[in-house]
Amino acid sequence: MKPYPLKFQPEMKERVWGGRALEQFGFDLPEGRIGEAWTIGDHANGTTRVVGGELDGLGLNEVREQHGAEFFGSKGYSQDARFPLLIKLLDCQDDLSVQVHPNDHYEKLPAGELGKTEMWYVLSAKPGAKIIYGLKDGVGREELAKAIDEGRIMDSLQEVSVEAGDSFYIPAGTVHALCAGVLVAEIQQNSDTTYRLYDYNRPGLDGKPRELHVEDSLNVIAYEGSGATRLKTNNAEPNAWLELAHSPYFITEKGVVAKPWSLSTSPDTFTILVICDGSGKLSWEDGEAELAPGECYLLPASLGSYTLDGKMTVLRSYLP
Incomplete structure (x- = not known):
C-alpha cells in the first residue's frame, strides 16, 4: 500500500x-x-x-x-x-x-x-x-x-x-x-x-x-x-521553521503557514504535525486532508513530498 x-x-x-x-x-x-x-x-x-x-x-x-x-x-x-x-x-x-x-x-x-x-x-x-x-x-x-x-x-x-x-x-x-x-x-x-x-x-x-x-x-x-x-514565539517568520526544542529524543519546530509550503519527509524518521490554530490543507502525492485546530497527523517516513497551505500555526516534530 x-x-x-x-x-x-x-x-x-x-x-x-x-x-x-x-x-x-x-x-x-x-x-x-x-x-x-x-x-x-x-x-x-x-x-x-x-x-x-x-x-x-x-x-x-x-x-x-x-x-x-x-x-x-x-x-x-x-x-x-x-x-x-x-x-x-x-x-x-x-x-x-x-x-x-x-x-x-x-x-x-x-x-x-x-x-x-x-x-x-x-x-x-x-x-x-x-x-x-x-x-x-x-x-x-x-x-x-x-x-x-x-x-x-x-x-x-x-x-x-x-x-x-x-x-x-x-x-x-x-x-x-x-x-x-x-x-x-x-x-x-x-x-x-x-x-x-x-x-x-x-x-x-x-x-x-x-x-x-x-x-x-x-x-x-x-x-x-x-x-x-x-x-x-509570536514573532515567528511565516513559512519558516522556528526550533522550539532540540533534545536527544525529539526536535520540535513551529511553522506559521501563510502561503503554499512545499515540504518532504525524511527516510530516517516519521514526522508529526500538530495543528495549533487556523485552518488549511495538507496535500501529498495522491490525496489531501483539510486541517483544523487540535488535529495531529503522523506522516510516514516514506511519504515523501507534501504541501501545507492555508492560514495556520503548525508544530512539526521528528527524531534527531
Whole structure:
C-alpha cells in the first residue's frame, strides 16, 4: 500500500485538574473532567487507533508491526520497542501537581518504562495564567527537603507567567507544574512516569489523597540545572521553521503557514504535525486532508513530498 498521513482516535484521560475545554477541537469527550487527549501514542496505558484510509481501526502498535521502518524510519523503528513519542493535548482547569520526571537511567524506573523529557507549547492561556518552571536559585536537595518537611515547598519554586505562543522545554530532572487556565500541546518521550512532590493536599478522583513520591523526586531532580529553556514565539517568520526544542529524543519546530509550503519527509524518521490554530490543507502525492485546530497527523517516513497551505500555526516534530 502507498503511505498516507495517519490521523488517530484520541485516548481521553480523566484527571482531577481537567475540564471540558478539549471539546472545542470537536472531540467527543466522555463524562468527567478530561485533562488529557493522547492524540498519537502506543503505551501500556493507552494506544491510539487510525481513523480513515486502508489502515482504519489499526492500533499504532499494529501499524508498527506491519510497516516498520517504512513508516517510522530507520531511527523511529525498533522491533522490540514501542513508538518512541507520545503526543498530548492538555486542558488544565486547575493546577497540576508539582512534579518531576526521571531520565532513562534512574534505577527505580518502573519495569518497561522510559524516562520522560518533554516540551510544552501554550495553545491558549487565561489572563494571569502561570506555570511552575524549575527551582529558585540556590535551592539544593537539602533546602528543598527541609521546605517540604516544613510545608513551604512553594517558597522554593519558580513561577512564570504564560501566554499563547510560549514554548517550554522540560528535560528530565526539571521541577514543573502546569497551572489553571492553560491549554497546552505536549510532545514527550513515550513514558507515563511522574513523581509528585506536592499536590495541594487535595483529594483525587476517588476522594483520597493522591500518592506523593518525595524521595524519588529528590533523587532525580537536576539541582545544577537540567538544560530547560523557554521561548516566546509570536514573532515567528511565516513559512519558516522556528526550533522550539532540540533534545536527544525529539526536535520540535513551529511553522506559521501563510502561503503554499512545499515540504518532504525524511527516510530516517516519521514526522508529526500538530495543528495549533487556523485552518488549511495538507496535500501529498495522491490525496489531501483539510486541517483544523487540535488535529495531529503522523506522516510516514516514506511519504515523501507534501504541501501545507492555508492560514495556520503548525508544530512539526521528528527524531534527531
